[in-house]
Structures are given as structure tokens and as C-alpha cells.
Amino acid sequence: MTRRLRSAASAVDACDGCVEVLGEHTNALIATLLHVHDRLRCVAATGSWQVFSAVLLGRGVVGRVYASGKTAVVVDPDDEADFIRLGPDIAAEICAPITDRAGQPVGALNVEWTGPVDVAEWQPVIEEIARLLGARVDELGGPPAESVGEKLLRYSLSLSTATTEAEVLTRCVEAARDISGLSSAVLLGFAPDGVVVRASSPRPLDRPIIDRLAKLDHESLLDLAERVGRHGASFTLGDPDDFDSHGYEALTTVGVRTMISTPVGPGAAGGVLLTLDDTTSRPDPARVSLLELLAAQAWTCLDRIATLIKLHERASSDPLTGLRHQGPFGERLAEATPGKTALLAIDVDLFKVINDTYGHAAGDRALVDLAKALAATLRLGDELYRVGGDEFVAVVDVPSAGEALAVADRLIAAARRTGRTISIGVALRGEAETAEDTLHRADTALYQVKRQGRDGIKLAR
Template identity: 55%
Template sequence: MDHQQVIRDVTARLPMASTVTEVCQATVAALARYTPATIAVLLHVRGRLRCVAATGSWQVFATVAPDAGIVGRVYTRGKSAVVPDVAADLDHIPVRPDVAAEVCVPVLDPAGRAVGVLDLQWTGPADLGSWQATAERVAGRLGARIVALGGPAESRSEKLLRHAAAMTAASTEWDLMAATIGAARDVSALATAILVLADRTGPQLGAPTVAPGELETRMRAELAEAGPQALRRITDRAHRYGAGYTLGESGHPPTAEHEPLVRAGVRTLMAVPVGPPERGGVLLVADERLLRPDPTTVNLMELLAGQAWSCLDRLRTLDRLREQASSDPLTGLRHTGPFGQRIATATPGRTALLAIDVDGFKSVNDTYGHQAGDRVLVGLARALEGALRQGDELYRIGGDEFVAVIEVTRPEEAVRVAERLTEAARRIGRTISVGVALPRPGESPELTLRRADQALYAVKRQGRDGVQLSAA
């Protein structure tokens, strides 16, 4: 084997490759002409050793943790490994069952830092010492060429995969919108992105980025001034005709719905539908520069928009399920679970509990039936909610038992709120009895509620339809 010829062959091929991927593929192809070994180049990209080029094998790992296997060991230590018997090395990662020996060398940049590894595995006898020296020289030339081309980098599809994982992990709509916008900018390489999503009133501008640039600020201002109809036209166009892009060239006037974006300075725009027409929105990815977004970029944005809608729909479904789990299905009020959590945070002397019982409710059920009783409870729930102040909370904790949790500055304020509730009940032809209690220092929420109940029973004994404050 003329190892000098191997090195000359690889060296001659490297300048002809114009990308990091092509350089790695050329290296593997050149080496494969001189040895039957299984060959792979793995480069360090965002915390993983990513296989960029390899010869055929039953399984080639797309990524490997930088501390896993012989390749991870070589990368981490920056030193070559010669393994004459892979069965004796616990770090060996099997890619084919008949591999006997392995040579792995670090791919170093001109400063001596590892940027990846060059790995060769043999199924039969091989001059491992000679191949180690050859592989190290090849890896040195490979590393210099990789750095000259800008170093290892993610492909756009790899970026999309990484961002998709971040979007899936988002726990709120706000986090999801931020992740989607960041992904759109990173994958498309355009300056800014805006997400428009529909709510009950129509399309709305989504959350802005943490530090919006000038173009995003101008786009938001122009779209806000143009009003909801402008957003609706942009969204409808995307859903009716599909994703599209514009080059914004001079001499070609924009369509009416794009005029606010042109006024903002947009010259390149991709508009991608998000979700179904009746509930979704549109992803706008834009730049002030006059660029030519190729169809592949638009396709990637379509995949991103699909992932965004899938994650958004999941979050909204979970919110609905949580709301259903924490709400009374009849009245829509929260029930005992959330109530227990709320009173656990009650502030002594400031948080008042109002225990409420519907007077004569049993006779309604007995005389007119449970459907009539349900109508009474629903009507009363709405009346009581309307009488409470902003920030006050109403819970249904039993058949005809309600509790209001309110923040007050003194007991008399709690009594006045309770009296407003009794007046609201009278206006719909019902009466209620209300017991009021404020937590004492060191008192458990359960005991506070018990005192409110005792005050309520005192109202019942006195003839119902009234308010009683528990003794301090």
C-alpha cells in the first residue's frame, strides 16, 4: 500500500469541494479507493458528533454524544485511538457484526482544536500503525479545509429538527410563538418573522420577539394601523392559495393586502398558512433586502408552520381539558380542587371567605325536578358572578353550596360584598344565606371555612336571606 499516494489523492480532491459536506464526502470516497474499511467522518455540531459522510454499512449513527464510543473518546481527548480488537474495548459502537479492528483520529483545526473525528473500521487484517499515520495526516488536511469553508455547521433541515423539538417542549402559547419566530428566522435566514393567529374576534398579531428589530417594529405598526381587515386579507389569501413569496422588485406593484408591509420596508416576504382556515393564521417571514427565497425555503417554512399548529392545538386542547377538570360542568364555576389551592394561599386578616347556601333549594328539586333545580343554580351562579368585584372568585363546592374568596382591607368590606350577593339573588327571585369569615393568624383554611359555615347556619336559624360575620 502506497500511503503517500493515498495522502496525495485526498489532498488533490479537497480544494475542489466547495462545502464542508462535499469535503467530507470527497475524503471518504478517496480513502475508500485504497482500503475496504468502513469509513466515517463525524463533525461536532451543537453538542453532538454528527456523521457527515460515510461508506456503506448496515447502520450508520446519524449523531453520537461527544462522550460516547471510541469516536467520542477520541474527540474529547483529542488523541488517536488504535484498537486491534474491538471486542476488548467497551467503548466500541458496533455498526456491523464482523468488525475486528478500528483506527479513529481527531480532525483538528489549524489551532489544534478538535472539530470532529475520522473513523476507520476493518473486518480483516490491516496495517493499523500505517493507517493511523495516514489517517492523522489526512485528518489534518481535512480540518484545515473545513475551517477555511467556515467550519462545521447545521444544515437547514437539522436546524428545523432542533427547533421542532424546542417548539414541542413549549409549555405556553407565548413560549411557542417565541420558539416559532426564532425558528423561522434561523432556518430562513431572513431578518424577521411575525405570527398572526386567530382568536374569537379574528386574526391577531402574535407575541413580539424579546428584542424586536426595526423591521419587525415597523411591520407591527403598519399592520396595527391597517386594522383587523388587513390581517384578515393576508391570512385569507395564504389559506386560499397556499404559501407564497414575493421578490418585491421595483416596477412590480404589490397586491392590496401587502401594501402595509411594503410601507414598512419589506422587500422579501414569505407568507405561509398556519392551521385550518377557520381557526388558524399565517406566518410572515420578511426582510428589507431584495432576496430570492427558493422553493426549498418555503417548503421548510411550511413544515415549521405545520409543527407550530400541531403544538398550538395540543396546548389549547390541554388547556380545555384542565379547565374541564377544574370546573363544575353545570355552572362553569371552579370547584373544590382549585378552591382548596386558593384558600391555602389566604392572607390572614385580608382574605375573606363567603360561604353561600341557596335558601329552599331542596323544595325546588322536590317540586319541579332536578332540571328546574339546575336552571336555578346556573341563573344564580351568573347573578353572583355579576355582583362580585373584579378579582373576586366564586366556587361551587357542593349541590347548592357556593364559596366566594375575596380580598378586603377590613371585615366590614367583606360584609358589604356579601350583602351585594344577597341583593343579586333577590333580583332573580331567589334568596341566599351568607356566612363571612376572615382567616386568623395561624388558622388553617379548613377552620376558616368552618367558621364561615357556622355563621351561615346562624343566618338560617334567624330566618334565612341574610349575612352574618363570624366572630373575630
């Protein structure tokens, strides 16, 4: 093992040599995992049909060993809470920390057997091999850097968890700068009067290329953006002083020497991702392809967020009272629990008189005041909907009809404090009836209150 590690030319080669030599001396499942960015990545493995590509820090036996710097020995996986089962049944496991020359963990060497093994004999061997491997990895510069593919995966996951458009845009330009290796990134979007900078990476203090780019006239930016949108991604090949940069003079005059341009989304609905530098280099076409994948992922996330916003607007409050309206009320009705959900049909008494006497503006103000008072009276989890001009329905989860009547009493009192009165019909959904039938019974009870003089409550039969 010592000879094989000494001949290794890289950290990956050292890990390959480690599992190769170990595999010659024991029929075990062997994996070397090194700390790469935010997880323990499997750098080399042998003896198993399937292995984990990476393990989150602190997860499983290997994560615990890396965090503690102490070897773990497992002789009964069923009694080991941190054991993560992937392949065949394991009879024993030895996981030792891979440490650098200063004794700090940089990974874990994990060895698992499916048959009988002398754990006491193997433990010191595994620990010494892990120490030798760690020292050699340290001599070779430490664990391998995160690959651009791994970076793209990490950023794609980050984009998919973004909840706002601003988060998507910010994470996209950050990812473009990291994946490309260039100093700056900016995302341009189409606007009625040209193009706008929708997001940009923080500029390096000594390379204010983003500031200069933002000062370009809209016609130059629009021409660039439209060209990218029509023809797709492109990248520079060399120094514009040596190659003909015709058509890009606006960029080269502000110091752009290297650029990758990538369309984001379709046509005018999308935008353009520019990754830039004021030093000359030749972008790797493989990285350009990864930036195209990044732009596609960003657009998918932007489209998802825009769709969710539209759905939220469609299902949210009516513009007058701020209460949820008929659409979400129907969805809530479908979720009503028999015997546990009560519907309170509410009608404003003599509302037509307000409109006829004082005008519709006064009627609207009365509805808004009343809606606020009723909503504030309901408990957490109860919901109030406006289902008609002066008609409301409260959906409340209650253990009994008596509790539903108590809620109605509080609503009556709240309405009186606004100077208005309301009539309420209460129905507890029965075991064998639809939510629509429950609402019909509540409405019937409501009109009984109306006929009996208003400003009251009636429990439906």
C-alpha cells in the same frame, strides 16, 4: 491523500476524497464526522451498508475523541462502554480527532475493521490523515454550515418538546426567521375583533419592521390573513417598486420588500406566519416549502397542547373544593394495589343541618375549609377526592391496615380543628377483589360509624 485533499473545492469534497482514498487501501468502514451546529454530522462515509447520520456531542467513541482531542483505539468493543454498535461485528476501531490548523478539534475520522488488522501500523496513518483533512477543511472555511433541512429538523424537534402555547409560538417565529434567511417573522392569530400579533421575532435594531407592521389597521391585517388562509402560502418575486404589488399597499408602505406568508392551521381557528424583510430578495421556493412544513408542525404542537389542557381541565378539581373528582377517582381505583392500597370513605357529620340552618353558602364554606384541612393532613402520594356533595374518599398506599387507621386518625383530628366532625370507613384492598368491592366495604364500615354515633373510624371486615 495529500494530492486528493489539495484538489478539494469544499469541506464536503475533502471528506469525500478522504474516505475515497482510504477505501482504496483498506477494507474498512470509514466515516468522517464534522461539528455542525449541535452535533457531529457524518459528511462522508464508505464501506458500510448503514451509518449514523449524526452523533450528539459527547456521545460514543467519536464524541469522546472530539471532546478530548485524543485518538481512541478499540480492540475489544465488548469492553468499550462508549462503543455504539450499528452494523456488523467490529474487530478493531481507530478514531482520530480531525483538527484545524490551530490544533482545535473540528470533527472525528472513524475507521473500523471487521477482520484482523495491524492496529499499531494503522494508528499513525489515521492520525496523520485526520490532521491533513482538518487542515484542508480549515483552509476551505471550516465545516459546512447547517443546511436548511437540518435546521427544520432541529426546530421541529424543539417544537415537539414545547409544553406551552407561548413556547411553540416563540420557537416557530425563531425557526421561520432562521430557515427563511429574512430579518423578521411574526405570527398573526384571528381574534373576535380582527387579528392579533401572537408572537414575533426580536426585531433588529436597525430594522424596526415588526413595530411598523403592528401599527397597521386591523382591516389591512385581516384582509392579508384571510387571503393567506383561503389560498395558501405565497412569496414575493421582486422589488414592489418594479413589480405591481396591488393589494399589498398596506405592507409596502411600512417598508416590507420581501415576504413569505404561510397559513398555520385551518381557517379562523389558526393563523398566519409572515416572514419579512425590508430589503429586496427573491425567496427560494424550496425554503417556502420548508416553512409550510414548519407551520404544519407548529399547528400540530399547538393542537396537542390545547387537547392536553382540555383533558386536564376535564380530569382536574371540582370548582368548589379544588379536589379531584369522580373521573380521576375511577382511574386511581383501577390502579389500586391489592394488599397495599387502602380506601378511606369519608362523610361530613350532620352536613344537612348546616345547609338547613345557615344556608348553602355556609355549607359550601364548611366543605372548602374541611377539604383544605384533610388534603393538608395526607402524606405525599396520598390522594383525596370529592365523590359527592359531602362525601370524600382518600386513596392511600400503606403497608398494613394499621397504617391506614393511623391516617384516618389524623384526618379525624384535622376535621375537629375546623369545628366539624367526620365519619370514616377504612378498607384495605384484598388480593382477590376489585377496587369497587373495596370501596363498597369502606362505605359499609362508614355507615356503621354513622349508626354508632358518628365522629369515628371503622375498619371494614
